[in-house]
Amino acid sequence: MAGLTAAALAAVGFLAYQASANAPDSVAAPKPKTSSSAPATGHDKPKDKKPPAALPADSGTGKRVVYALVDRQVWLVDSAGHVTRTFGVMPSALSPRPGTYQVGTPRQGPPTKGSDGTMIEHVVRFAMVEGVSVGFSAAVDGSMESPDPSLKTGGVRMSRADGNAVWDFATVRTKVVVVP
Numbered sequence: 001m002a003g004l005t006a007a008a009l010a011a012v013g014f015l016a017y018q019a020s021a022n023a024p025d026s027v028a029a030p031k032p033k034t035s036s037s038a039p040a041t042g043h044d045k046p047k048d049k050k051p052p053a054a055l056p057a058d059s060g061t062g063k064r065v066v067y068a069l070v071d072r073q074v075w076l077v078d079s080a081g082h083v084t085r086t087f088g089v090m091p092s093a094l095s096p097r098p099g100t101y102q103v104g105t106p107r108q109g110p111p112t113k114g115s116d117g118t119m120i121e122h123v124v125r126f127a128m129v130e131g132v133s134v135g136f137s138a139a140v141d142g143s144m145e146s147p148d149p150s151l152k153t154g155g156v157r158m159s160r161a162d163g164n165a166v167w168d169f170a171t172v173r174t175k176v177v178v179v180p
Helices: 002-021 160-169
Strands: 064-068 073-077 083-088 099-102 119-129 132-139 155-158 175-179
Touching: 073 160, 083 160, 099 119, 119 155, 119 160, 119 175, 132 160, 155 160
Parallel strands: 064 175, 132 155
Antiparallel strands: 064 073, 073 083, 099 175, 119 132
């Protein structure tokens, strides 16, 4: 009897594995992308702690976008100094140094292909690093994957809803304060 039970459990386990391995992408759990040859960039693993709820004290004054590199967090701050929205982001492969920047001309028109090949919208550029524009954007498909460290990419990714908010908030010449 024990032998039949063990055989049945083994068969069920095998069939479950086979079903999950052959499931269509629409129902299968996402498979993580890994690369054994890629160097560590600090962007590979999400932080264990929750992003801070409070605006960093050293983030300036007036209307601004505050981007915390280590915490992967953005705050939209109105001219009275009140946070109107905060959300998590996926950093770009190239990050600007802490400091104060200014939004350049946002890309207008239909979605475009980002430097990583992903279709993006609502590009709000604010810095240059190693000749690459750095800015906020949202992937049209809603993805926020860790950037390929072998590519020089400057897209700080966020959800589409957050991308819409940044697009509406951060007009040309809006301050962007980058903190560690």
